[in-house]
Amino acid sequence: MARPKIALIGAGQIGGTLAHLAAMKELGDVVLFDISEGTPQGKALDLAESGPAEGFDAAISGTQDYSDIAGADVCIVTAGVPRKPGMSRDDLLGINLKVMKSVGEGIRDHAPNAFVICITNPLDAMVWALREFSGLPHEKVCGMAGVLDSARFRHFLSLEFDVSMRDVTAFVLGGHGDTMVPLSRYSTVGGVPLPDLVKMGWTTQEKLDAIIQRTRDGGAEIVGLLKTGSAFYAPATAGIEMAEAYLKDQKRLLPCAAYVDGAFGLNGFYVGVPTIIGKGGVERVVNIQLDKTEQAMFDKSVDAVKGLVEACKGIEPALA
Ligand code: APR
Numbered sequence: 001m002a003r004p005k006i007a008l009i010g011a012g013q014i015g016g017t018l019a020h021l022a023a024m025k026e027l028g029d030v031v032l033f034d035i036s037e038g039t040p041q042g043k044a045l046d047l048a049e050s051g052p053a054e055g056f057d058a059a060i061s062g063t064q065d066y067s068d069i070a071g072a073d074v075c076i077v078t079a080g081v082p083r084k085p086g087m088s089r090d091d092l093l094g095i096n097l098k099v100m101k102s103v104g105e106g107i108r109d110h111a112p113n114a115f116v117i118c119i120t121n122p123l124d125a126m127v128w129a130l131r132e133f134s135g136l137p138h139e140k141v142c143g144m145a146g147v148l149d150s151a152r153f154r155h156f157l158s159l160e161f162d163v164s165m166r167d168v169t170a171f172v173l174g175g176h177g178d179t180m181v182p183l184s185r186y187s188t189v190g191g192v193p194l195p196d197l198v199k200m201g202w203t204t205q206e207k208l209d210a211i212i213q214r215t216r217d218g219g220a221e222i223v224g225l226l227k228t229g230s231a232f233y234a235p236a237t238a239g240i241e242m243a244e245a246y247l248k249d250q251k252r253l254l255p256c257a258a259y260v261d262g263a264f265g266l267n268g269f270y271v272g273v274p275t276i277i278g279k280g281g282v283e284r285v286v287n288i289q290l291d292k293t294e295q296a297m298f299d300k301s302v303d304a305v306k307g308l309v310e311a312c313k314g315i316e317p318a319l320a
Contacts, residue, residue: 104133
């Protein structure tokens, strides 16, 4: 049986890391696409040369030609610009919207059957625009944010409780921005929800609030440290987790930016929600119950994303 084909649109920091992880996990053959002459070819060759020592079987190539992504099973999109210190993800909107147009049309023309995972920011608006430009079915186009935000939350919680990250679960919903909604009630250490751990005296509400804020600022913290780019290891790892769920039909329950039509009070809107990812793409949106405070936070986040979507429509008349 032929190996799956994974097209990585954007061969920058995240794209290169995605290629490395996909090869190491032998998820399939990898094609790196980028407009920057030589970059995808150079990274592909360098990665292929790591194969003999690592012992993976995966063909890795680089291209500037969309026809080389033909027949891709998965496309992961990181094309665009990352933010610099002092910028919010939303500041990237104008530039990256143009990029989504060319990428969406490239996928539409050459890989219309792929499962598409968008990572380019501002995430929720970009995944919506990418879907519009590509015309692919909604369940085959989603965005990576919740897995990353939840991973950051889990990491900070594991430090606070001094337990293995494997025993910490966490849920972050809403838009991938300052209004994201880390859900304490649905986050646990060894199955014990965070509010119970506060009652047990293992941590305090103040400490938990600080961790939630650090999670919201997780991307900016790294931008501030790196100064010349944004996070790439954890975003790539999260993207690969979603791609693997699709390719192996794992039916993983993962938070991702998905098209929500009829759940959470939304009618046809992309935002971060719990989903099941399997061979059908986003097979289900899991409509968990939110309490009043959580729903209010979620609604505020949705409003922030709506503002970005409207801004996209203002810039690109074809989207209106
Ligand atoms: N088509 C294809 N590739 C493009 C295009 C385009 N129209 N425009 C830019 N690129 C490429 C750039 O040449 C660059 O190699 O996208 C790549 C982006 O890589 P980096 O600048 O290293 O950015 P990265 O850190 O990988 O982040 C990419 O993901 O998390 C988000 O905010 C982040 O929007 C940013 C994206």
